[in-house]
Amino acid sequence: MNRKFTDVFVRYDLRLSDLAPPxxxxxxxxxxxxxxxxxxxxxxxxxxxxxxxxxxxxxxxxxxxxxxxxxxxxxxxxxxxxxxxxxxxxxxxxxxxxxxxxxxxxxGKTIEKKGLVITHTAEGDLHDLGQKIVNALLRAQGYEVLDLGNDVPVETVVEAVKKHKPIMLTGTAGLTVNVDAFNRISTLLSKEGIEIPFACGGGGGISLELINFRLGIYGKDAKLAPPMAEDARRGLGWEEIKDKYNH
Ligand code: B12
Structure with missing residues (x-):
């Protein structure tokens, strides 16, 4: 019997994969x-x-x-x-x-990060794989990431933004119907006078045309998250960032 429990969870397909680059x-x-x-x-x-x-x-x-x-x-x-x-x-x-x-x-302390980005997957939505890639790429570029998880209630996202004051918020969704949650977040943040860029992406059900609300910036691919955060860090407003990416 294999008593080394760490071996049980090893992804041998990945270990053996010839996809691994030299x-x-x-x-x-x-x-x-x-x-x-x-x-x-x-x-x-x-x-x-x-x-x-x-x-x-x-x-x-x-x-x-x-x-x-x-x-x-x-x-x-x-x-x-x-x-x-x-x-x-x-x-x-x-x-x-x-x-x-x-x-x-x-x-005994954390290293200085470039800025905080809050990421989440929309209320009602379990499609969080895109969000996990966004997290990984942002962290790789030196950003601090607060991952709120998936199926996050709109109010929780708004409260987290108010509390932690990130330079950018991201949203991921798979279902078209859940773009409404992004829309509600945008409205609530705008009502509070919080004008941060809100980068939204997701496969299948999400497209550029749907991200047409205030604060909303469309992210077709996770690799765009770090340059968007960089724009936010340099002080570009959500409208300028939207002009750059929503086409
Ligand atoms: C895997 C999957 C699931 C998994 C999700 C597992 C998980 N932990 O994520 C499970 C099995 C749970 C699932 C369930 C369902 N699913 Co589903 N699912 C998919 C599938 C096949 C792949 C999605 C995926 O993970 N892609 C890989 C990731 C990496 O890609 P991604 O999320 O798109 O992210 C990329 C970009 O969008 C972008 N991005 C994402 N977020 C962000 C954020 C920023 C800031 C930036 C810059 C970029 C960015 O970067 C990523 C890559 O670079 C899609 C098909 C598709 N074409 O998308 C259907 C799909 C999304 N599902 C669909 C449906 C209908 C469902 C169910 C309702 C099915 C059912 N009847 O139960 C449920 C709903 C569950 C729920 N409440 O969310 C539909 C949605 C249709 C629509 N128009 O709304 C799709 C499109 C399938 C289809 N063609 O019908 N699903």
Whole structure:
């Protein structure tokens, strides 16, 4: 009997997959390169073990900026080039998160992030895979992400925005009918005088024509989330960002 429970949950299809690209040399330091490889491979257990090992001799910031972030940057490129699919991207993101948390624990504080983005999947909607990719790509680019989950009531989203004051809000949905929830969020935020960009995306049931409400910006692909957040961070208003992306 297999008593190693960590083996039970291993995705052997991914482990054996020949989709995995050849190891990419991103650091001249073999220790950092080992961490990079484990993140690209998407193995959170290995990443945790390596980060713990190298934290004994290395500065946590060096591990973050010279291994974890470049590794995830590379994974973002693999996603954009459609070499990596959802499972590989999510596994890599999990590995990076685990490593980041260990480094931050060692430092006793979190690293300075570029800005906070709140993400959610619409009220009534369970299609949250797009949101998970958005989270991963934003985190890879140094943004702090507050993930409210799926099927999030409109009021909860509005309360979270009021409380945490993000630079941008995102919404994901699969069902056409749930665009109404985005619309209600936009109305409630506008009533409160909160004018942040609200980037909305989703497959199947969601299209550019539906994202026609105030604050609403259409995101066809998750890879657009980091440049949109960058625009928000640089101080562009929702209308300017909408002009850039809604076509
Ligand atoms: C997987 C799936 C499910 C899974 C969802 C699992 C999960 N955890 O997400 C399950 C089985 C639960 C499901 C259930 C249902 N589903 Co469904 N589902 C799908 C399917 C096949 C794929 C969706 C998906 O995950 N794609 C992969 C992800 C990665 O893509 P994505 O979400 O589109 O995100 C991408 C972009 O949209 C964008 N993006 C997304 N969010 C954001 C945000 C920002 C800021 C940016 C920039 C970009 C961005 O980036 C992502 C990639 O780069 C679609 C078909 C389709 N063509 O979309 C139907 C689909 C969405 N489902 C549909 C339906 C009808 C249902 C059900 C009602 C079926 C039923 N009768 O029970 C239920 C409803 C459940 C509910 N309340 O939500 C319909 C919707 C039709 C419509 N017009 O409303 C679709 C279109 C199928 C169809 N052709 O009829 N479904």
């Amino acid at each position: 190891a990419q040399l991103l650091s001249p330091d073999p220790a950092l390169q080992e961490i990079i490889d484990s993140v690209i491979k998407g193995d959170p257990i290995e990443t945790a073990a390596l980060v713990k090992k190298y934290l004994q001799t290395k500065d946590p910031l060096e591990i973050i900026y010279k291994a974890l972030i470049p590794a995830m940057d590379y994974v973002s490129k693999l996603w954009e080039e459609q070499i990596y699919y959802l499972p590989q991207t999510m596994n890599a993101s999990d590995a990076m998160q685990v490593g980041l948390e260990l480094c931050e624990k060692k430092m």
